[in-house]
Amino acid sequence: MSALSIRGVRKSFGDNQILKGVSLEAAPGEFIALVGPSGCGKSTLLRILAGLETADCGEIVVAGQDISGVRAADRNIAMVFQSYALYPHLSAAQNIAVPLVMRRLTRAQRLPMLGPLIPGQRKAVAAIKRDVREMAASLKIDHLLDRKPGQMSGGQRQRVALGRAMVRRPAIFLMDEPLSNLDANLRVHARGEIVELHRRAGVPTVYVTHDQAEALSMADRVAVMIGGALLQLAPPQVIYDDPQHVEVAKFIGQPRNNLLSSQVEADAVVAFGDVRCALSDRTIATGTAVTLGIRPEFVGISATGGSGLPARVERVEFLGSEIIVYSRLEAIRETMIAKVSPAEGAGLAAGMPVRLHAAAEHLLVFATDGPRLATTPIATHVAREAAHG
Amino acid sequence: MTRNFLSLGRIARLSVLGLGALIFLAPYIFMISTAGKAQSDIFNASLSLVPQQWFYVQNFTKALSRVSMGTLLFNGVVVCLLILVIQVVIAIPCAYAMAKLRFRAARAMMVLVMLGLLVPIHATALPLYVAFDRVGGLNSYFALVAPFTISVFGIFLFLQFFRSMPDDLIHAARLDGMSEVGIIARVIVPNAWPAITAFSIFSVVAHWNDLYWPLIVVSNQAYATPPLGLLYFRAAEAGDDYGALTAATLIITFPLVAAFLLAQKRFVEGITMTGLKG
Amino acid sequence: MADLVAAHGTIRHAAATTTPEHHEARTAWLLSLPAIALVFLFILLPVAAVIGLGFTDFELGYSGFRFVGFDNYAELLSDRTFKQSLWNTAVYTAIVTPVSIFMALGLAMLIEAEGIGRSFFRTAYFLPVASLLVAMATVWQYLFHPTIGPINALLALVGLEGPNWLGASGTVLYSLSIIGIWQSVGFNLVLFLAGLTAIPRELYAAAEVDGAKSAWDRVRLVTWPMLGPTTLFVTTISIINSVKVFETVKTLTEGGPNKASEVLLFTIYKEGFVYLRVGYASAMTVVFLAILVVLMFLQYRIQDRQVHYS
Numbered sequence: 001m002s003a004l005s006i007r008g009v010r011k012s013f014g015d016n017q018i019l020k021g022v023s024l025e026a027a028p029g030e031f032i033a034l035v036g037p038s039g040c041g042k043s044t045l046l047r048i049l050a051g052l053e054t055a056d057c058g059e060i061v062v063a064g065q066d067i068s069g070v071r072a073a074d075r076n077i078a079m080v081f082q083s084y085a086l087y088p089h090l091s092a093a094q095n096i097a098v099p100l101v102m103r104r105l106t107r108a109q110r111l112p113m114l115g116p117l118i119p120g121q122r123k124a125v126a127a128i129k130r131d132v133r134e135m136a137a138s139l140k141i142d143h144l145l146d147r148k149p150g151q152m153s154g155g156q157r158q159r160v161a162l163g164r165a166m167v168r169r170p171a172i173f174l175m176d177e178p179l180s181n182l183d184a185n186l187r188v189h190a191r192g193e194i195v196e197l198h199r200r201a202g203v204p205t206v207y208v209t210h211d212q213a214e215a216l217s218m219a220d221r222v223a224v225m226i227g228g229a230l231l232q233l234a235p236p237q238v239i240y241d242d243p244q245h246v247e248v249a250k251f252i253g254q255p256r257n258n259l260l261s262s263q264v265e266a267d268a269v270v271a272f273g274d275v276r277c278a279l280s281d282r283t284i285a286t287g288t289a290v291t292l293g294i295r296p297e298f299v300g301i302s303a304t305g306g307s308g309l310p311a312r313v314e315r316v317e318f319l320g321s322e323i324i325v326y327s328r329l330e331a332i333r334e335t336m337i338a339k340v341s342p343a344e345g346a347g348l349a350a351g352m353p354v355r356l357h358a359a360a361e362h363l364l365v366f367a368t369d370g371p372r373l374a375t376t377p378i379a380t381h382v383a384r385e386a387a388h389g
Numbered sequence: 390m391t392r393n394f395l396s397l398g399r400i401a402r403l404s405v406l407g408l409g410a411l412i413f414l415a416p417y418i419f420m421i422s423t424a425g426k427a428q429s430d431i432f433n434a435s436l437s438l439v440p441q442q443w444f445y446v447q448n449f450t451k452a453l454s455r456v457s458m459g460t461l462l463f464n465g466v467v468v469c470l471l472i473l474v475i476q477v478v479i480a481i482p483c484a485y486a487m488a489k490l491r492f493r494a495a496r497a498m499m500v501l502v503m504l505g506l507l508v509p510i511h512a513t514a515l516p517l518y519v520a521f522d523r524v525g526g527l528n529s530y531f532a533l534v535a536p537f538t539i540s541v542f543g544i545f546l547f548l549q550f551f552r553s554m555p556d557d558l559i560h561a562a563r564l565d566g567m568s569e570v571g572i573i574a575r576v577i578v579p580n581a582w583p584a585i586t587a588f589s590i591f592s593v594v595a596h597w598n599d600l601y602w603p604l605i606v607v608s609n610q611a612y613a614t615p616p617l618g619l620l621y622f623r624a625a626e627a628g629d630d631y632g633a634l635t636a637a638t639l640i641i642t643f644p645l646v647a648a649f650l651l652a653q654k655r656f657v658e659g660i661t662m663t664g665l666k667g
Numbered sequence: 668m669a670d671l672v673a674a675h676g677t678i679r680h681a682a683a684t685t686t687p688e689h690h691e692a693r694t695a696w697l698l699s700l701p702a703i704a705l706v707f708l709f710i711l712l713p714v715a716a717v718i719g720l721g722f723t724d725f726e727l728g729y730s731g732f733r734f735v736g737f738d739n740y741a742e743l744l745s746d747r748t749f750k751q752s753l754w755n756t757a758v759y760t761a762i763v764t765p766v767s768i769f770m771a772l773g774l775a776m777l778i779e780a781e782g783i784g785r786s787f788f789r790t791a792y793f794l795p796v797a798s799l800l801v802a803m804a805t806v807w808q809y810l811f812h813p814t815i816g817p818i819n820a821l822l823a824l825v826g827l828e829g830p831n832w833l834g835a836s837g838t839v840l841y842s843l844s845i846i847g848i849w850q851s852v853g854f855n856l857v858l859f860l861a862g863l864t865a866i867p868r869e870l871y872a873a874a875e876v877d878g879a880k881s882a883w884d885r886v887r888l889v890t891w892p893m894l895g896p897t898t899l900f901v902t903t904i905s906i907i908n909s910v911k912v913f914e915t916v917k918t919l920t921e922g923g924p925n926k927a928s929e930v931l932l933f934t935i936y937k938e939g940f941v942y943l944r945v946g947y948a949s950a951m952t953v954v955f956l957a958i959l960v961v962l963m964f965l966q967y968r969i970q971d972r973q974v975h976y977s
Contacts, residue, residue: 050560087561089579402781410788511911515713515949517709518940535709615799616800638805646797660857
């Protein structure tokens with residue numbers, strides 16, 4: 001049984017369709033990153049999960065129970081907000097205690113002055129204090145417990161927000177870009193911490209981010225959402241190596257994928273120079289427009305001639321461990337990005353003529369409306385030579 | 390800094406400001422001085438500020454004996470407090486609903502509020518007076534307080550303030566298990582003290598000083614508010630007994646002025662906030 | 668209309684399902700219901716009643732009343748007291764509003780430019796706002812007293828014979844205006860001070876770099892336009908407060924001498940609550956409300972058209 005299933009969720013604001021039927025299943029303890037450009041509907045989906053928005057249709061099932069009609073307060077779901085949304089008037093300890101106070105104490109027990117007189121209140125409050133201290137210890141924020149949010153740094157606030165969300169052991173854990181307000185160094189550090197906390201708590205987590213590096217590095221599976229549709233849900237490696245949609249190929253990867261318009265040649269063959277691959281679907285007509293994708297790290301550059309497509313270097317970016325080369329394919333007037341090692345890129349400069357080549361198994365072919373087309377590489381003499389050499 | 394510490398421009402500026410302040414404070418200076426003067430003193434030497442005979446005790450005794458100052462101040466406090474508490478209790482939930490909850494009437498209510506801002510008590514006094522007269526409600530705290538239990542200005546002010554509070558804070562509270570009333574009590578109010586203070590100052594100043602409505606509904610000294618009481622006192626002291634008059638004035642002006650002097654930063658902030666947003 | 672809303676509320680209540688949105692809407696209704704009810708009871712209903720009563724000859728103390736159409740308004744047109752009262756209110760407003768605004772603006776800029784004594788000056792000028800006007804009017808009456816008052820004593824020192832400030836029909840309105848200005852400058856000043864501090868320092872630096880050498884140039888280039896919204900608001904509030912002048916008149920002059928200080932609210936008060944001619948006073952109130960509506964409307968129009976700095 002999946003811990004969380006989202007089935008056919010749709011949402012429109014006026015004529016603006018934000019979610020176009022999203023379905024997703026999460027296994028117990030799974031960490032799913034929901035990634036996409038801003039405005040793709042990922043935050044709306046998260047808010048629907050939390051119960052802060054209502055879907056137009058579709059259902060949300062947590063542990064076998066449909067919670068679509070349940071109010072946010074009654075769902076056992078915790079959330080970390082982008083702004084952290086800590087209560088400014090409460091100390092860190094009080095902030096973390098709020099969800100416990102709301103759930104464990106009765107309305108009467110929560111009353112100021114009178115509350116402590118109600119039987120059982122003192123014991124419950126003591127238990128809450130103990131849980132808060134434990135939570136704080138595991139997040140290493142014991143020393144901050146008496147401070148108010150205004151007196152804490154961004155990183156400290158983020159931890160308190162995590163503590164508030166985790167302390168009540170929710171059924172599902174939602175995070176809405178929790179690291180986007182941190183500076184770059186802290187962000188990388190916090191990634192590791194959140195993954196570690198998730199592993200220890202074992203609560204299924206949906207993590208919304210627009211940062212693909214976060215998504216790929218943290219998640220068990222990555223869900224790529226673009227334009228209100230979930231285009232692919234797969235482990236990070238699969239998302240990267242084997243994108244099932246041209247938008248996924250375009251969105252994931254830094255520097256971004258090279259995408260060239262091309263045409264199907266005779267015998268359902270797609271070619272990049274003299275490198276060729278055959279479409280598995282042989283019925284696709286010759287002349288059909290397709291999009292050809294090649295990751296920059298798979299584009300080879302040679303300045304000394306030889307095989308490959310002729311191009312002219314436009315710009316060279318030195319990044320230390322690697323070099324990014326932008327070169328113009330003269331025949332089709334498109335710019336190709338190549339990521340090469342400093343050794344390979346040595347001596348390249350703007351204006352130089354070069355040749356670009358790629359291996360057939362690295363060609364990704366997409367139909368013009370987006371979906372990936374299955375291919376098999378066709379061995380060429382270049383490839384054979386390389387194999388022999 | 391030292392070079393132009395007392396430049397010509399600066400001297401001119403300080404002189405203008407100082408002279409202006411003196412003129413603005415003159416009524417207070419004369420009030421304090423006159424409250425201590427004997428009748429003969431007042432008639433002879435109006436420009437000397439220091440009384441020739443110290444008549445403070447006599448004048449204050451007279452002021453306190455003619456009108457029950459204690460009752461006046463007590464009425465003022467009761468009426469202002471009742472008005473303030475009810476206004477806040479009514480306005481905050483409404484403003485919260487309009488600012489943070491989705492419901493279809495919010496827009497119509499905004500129109501209602503804007504219309505309400507336009508209507509002062511002077512415009513509604515006639516029918517309200519007739520109504521209170523019909524139900525025999527004149528001369529009561531109820532009559533003094535009831536028309537002001539709703540402050541559309543309060544709703545407007547809180548609405549503006551709540552809108553600037555982040556939505557995520559309220560969402561977090563809902564996820565933490567709070568009801569909407571719980572959110573108001575535990576999240577909104579503790580974070581809205583600047584607005585509440587500002588509104589309180591605005592409301593208390595307005596109603597402590599209001600003469601129009603008390604004048605209309607109260608004819609019994611027992612329910613007189615400070616401005617009304619002073620009016621009675623003036624009527625009773627028809628002559629020019631300015632010693633006693635200014636003593637009474639001093640007593641009645643003192644509470645709010647003292648409050649202002651003690652918390653002037655908050656006062657000014659409050660007036661600025663209510664002023665600029667109103 | 669109140670019934671309509673209440674009925675609407677109950678329908679929604681009955682139809683409420685368990686979805687969070689319905690719950691939210693229902694909670695919103697419950698939270699705002701007391702306010703809505705009181706707005707209807709104490710604002711909308713009375714305003715409607717005033718408009719309605721304006722068409723009747725209703726007098727308190729007499730049992731019946733009848734509709735007289737526009738007779739009350741026709742009577743207003745020929746009512747010399749009312750016309751005098753409108754005129755006096757206009758004169759009072761025309762004096763108090765501009766003087767208190769420019770005085771407040773000038774003082775605010777001086778205080779803003781001055782390093783020392785800021786809070787003292789602010790307090791001094793603001794004190795009248797926090798003081799009980801009825802009480803301070805009494806002090807002003809003493810200050811203005813023709814024979815024993817310090818003002819005339821001061822004038823006598825320089826050989827001038829002071830007027831009978833509050834007692835002569837030629838000067839009474841001006842005397843009241845002085846009190847009005849004294850009372851309202853502090854309020855405007857505090858608003859202008861807030862507006863001035865909100866102007867970014869960089870703008871003055873930029874103006875200087877761009878060649879605005881004199882202080883006057885910088886005021887024209889930066890201060891005045893940036894204060895646009897504040898000025899508009901202060902102007903509206905000042906006009907409205909001047910139109911609502913009542914306390915000083917009631918306390919000091921009772922409209923006299925010889926109706927020289929009859930102002931709108933005092934006339935309404937007298938007709939309605941002293942002579943108890945509720946119908947006629949209602950018609951006056953409608954005129955008063957119309958003035959307020961026009962003023963507000965003008966403010967909105969100007970705000971929409973010109974003040975786009977914020």
